Amino acid sequence: MKFLLLPIFCCLTALTFSGTASADAMPVTDTHLHYSHDAWDVYPPAEAVALLRKAGLKRAFVSSSSDDGTQMLVKEAPDLVIPVLRPYSRRGQISTWMNDPASLELLTGRLAKNRYAGIGEFHAFGEDINTDVLQGVLALAKKYDIFLHAHSDAEAVDLIFKNYPEAHVLWAHSGFETVSTIRDMLKRHPKLWADLAFRSEHIDGETVDPEWQDLFEAFPDRFMVGTDTFAPERWSYVIPHAQRTRTWLDSLSDELAEKIAWRNSEALLAKYLKQ
Ligand SMILES: [Zn+2]
Numbered sequence: 209m210k211f212l213l214l215p216i217f218c219c220l221t222a223l224t225f226s227g228t229a230s231a232d233a234m235p236v237t238d239t240h241l242h243y244s245h246d247a248w249d250v251y252p253p254a255e256a257v258a259l260l261r262k263a264g265l266k267r268a269f270v271s272s273s274s275d276d277g278t279q280m281l282v283k284e285a286p287d288l289v290i291p292v293l294r295p296y297s298r299r300g301q302i303s304t305w306m307n308d309p310a311s312l313e314l315l316t317g318r319l320a321k322n323r324y325a326g327i328g329e330f331h332a333f334g335e336d337i338n339t340d341v342l343q344g345v346l347a348l349a350k351k352y353d354i355f356l357h358a359h360s361d362a363e364a365v366d367l368i369f370k371n372y373p374e375a376h377v378l379w380a381h382s383g384f385e386t387v388s389t390i391r392d393m394l395k396r397h398p399k400l401w402a403d404l405a406f407r408s409e410h411i412d413g414e415t416v417d418p419e420w421q422d423l424f425e426a427f428p429d430r431f432m433v434g435t436d437t438f439a440p441e442r443w444s445y446v447i448p449h450a451q452r453t454r455t456w457l458d459s460l461s462d463e464l465a466e467k468i469a470w471r472n473s474e475a476l477l478a479k480y481l482k483q
Contacts, residue, residue, distance in 0.1 A: 229264025236450045237470040239269040240405035240434025243277035247440040253280040263450040266470045292326045302331040312344040325480035328357025329380050337367035346372040387419050394427045405434035415459035428464050432473045
């Protein structure tokens with residue numbers, strides 16, 4: 209625990225008056241960003257990247273509908289943007305893609321052409337994992353040795369590991385599950401990581417909720433943060449999200465804060481970054 213004054217001090221120093229993260233602000237990796245077709249005009253690639261840099265991000269995991277959005281950002285900032293491949297070519301496919309062979313064709317074609325750190329974020333619940341398309345997704349993840357970013361319930365995550373025990377899974381939104389379910393899942397699956405995107409129950413004012421703090425301390429290597437820019441207007445939250453993240457992380461030990469802010473995601477990226 210740090211002195212009570214520290215969070216306030218950090219709030220003042222982490223941002224300059226223009227809203228830009230200062231050089232001494234803790235790096236944050238945002239692991240849950242989308243740059244889908246309707247965001248391209250609102251935030252053209254150079255502007256989107258400028259915003260990510262202004263937030264003081266170390267890295268930005270980006271997946272988009274269509275993947276062309278991700279490719280534009282990678283081209284603009286290969287040092288910053290980590291490409292993750294979505295199986296969607298446009299908005300509105302989250303509940304139908306698993307029954308459409310075109311999703312698998314999209315993934316197969318893109319993976320042959322470009323480098324990606326993972327496949328996702330995709331939406332799949334329960335028995336969806338048993339569809340031919342999802343089984344194909346698992347086979348592609350295995351072939352390319354890349355992680356899966358799954359917006360899934362606990363049952364689907366269990367089925368992913370049952371079908372593909374060596375999988376590395378980043379659990380989007382920690383499944384919107386309770387602390388006790390997340391704890392059980394992390395215990396059961398050593399290669400499961402969990403992002404905190406679009407959740408706030410773990411934050412209590414400027415500190416961390418005690419139940420969540422226990423969970424973070426029990427699994428210090430498994431959590432990551434993310435904004436989830438699921439709609440163009442969500443891009444305006446990227447900078448405030450990074451700043452708010454630095455504030456609540458400051459109530460944890462330095463070591464744990466750094467892990468959740470960026471070290472855990474670096475570990476997940478180790479293979480991708482080595483290539
Ligand atoms: Zn998302």
